[in-house]
Amino acid sequence: MANILILGGTAWLGRTLAQAATSAGHSVTCLARGASGDFPVAASGVVVDRDSPDAYAAVAGREWDLVVELTRIPSHAHGALAAVSERARNWVFVSSCSVYAGHSTPEADEDTPRLDPLGRDERYTPEVYGEAKSACEIATLAARDSAALLIRAGLIGGPGDPTGRTTYWPLRAADVRGPVVTPSDDGPHYPQHVQIIDVRDLASFILNAGLAGRTGAVNAVGAALPLCEALNTAREAANTNPQLAEYPLSRMADDGVSPWSGPRSLPLVLPLDPDYAGFARRSDARALAWGLVRRPLLETFRDIIAAEEPWTGRQLGAGLSAGDEAELLAAS
């Protein structure tokens, strides 16, 4: 049994990780405010705001077999490293493929250049997420003399995705409200891909690689699939045969439809800019060599639908509303 500290644990991935670790018999402590959600039932909770001066007092004097840091705020990463690192055997920083400076080359590996780190006196905002994660990576390696594992996650998917990006297509296929407005690649664009890692597979990988003492950086990404294959998989998971209304991607800008995420969007669709040609096609070779096990996308999509049953047609954080779809269909 290992003694594990999760810096976070009240949001989606952190809670999934805590559940995986406690189910495996480990002793888990989660440190967070409790603002993002409840603390996992089987874990010990330390309720604290990491902006407060003595944020780590309750966990600093203890030995940890593994610390998993989920933050995106460099000052939080620095504070935890200063207070806790000395007594931590293994340290995982959950980073992101957003740290990479470019996304134009398919199959790019962990050695490709990263964004310049956010400066120590610069404030975190979502616009500098990649730079902030880059700063957290550098702080972690410096404080640990490189004895840390940087898990660069790609798009995380599965039941409970708070962003709606990975749940939209299977739930839309399961919804019988009318023709599904479906992306059709109509121009001289690069081929669109999707690369989703199931949150449960990512949690297992973090736990296993972290406890095994792996160090260095690793892309923890799903299998890269053409977008059309992923959309077919969503329909197969829903076991429906919905009418499809093909929507040319070249219309997005004129119609005020966003790619990727958010309201009035086509989730998972990438911007039609060749700079994104390698975005959902990162190399997974190192993660597979280090034991990443991934379930098929069909299983992820089926579980997303099962978790929402009976589906109420509620509006997700990403995708087209019924009104958006009607408007786009009327204009075509």
Ligand SMILES: NC(=O)c1ccc[n+]([C@@H]2O[C@H](COP(=O)([O-])OP(=O)(O)OC[C@H]3O[C@@H](n4cnc5c(N)ncnc54)[C@H](OP(=O)(O)O)[C@@H]3O)[C@@H](O)[C@H]2O)c1
């Ligand atoms: N979603 C994706 O597709 C994706 C892709 C790549 C990488 N990632 C990374 O994957 C991880 C996802 O983690 P997650 O789902 O658990 O969500 P998260 O929102 O990134 O987790 C943040 C955790 O930090 C805690 N926290 C935030 N501010 C705090 C403060 N002032 N004091 C104490 N605790 C604080 C939050 O808890 P409280 O609010 O309760 O305090 C929460 O438990 C992140 O590292 C993210 O950057 C995500």
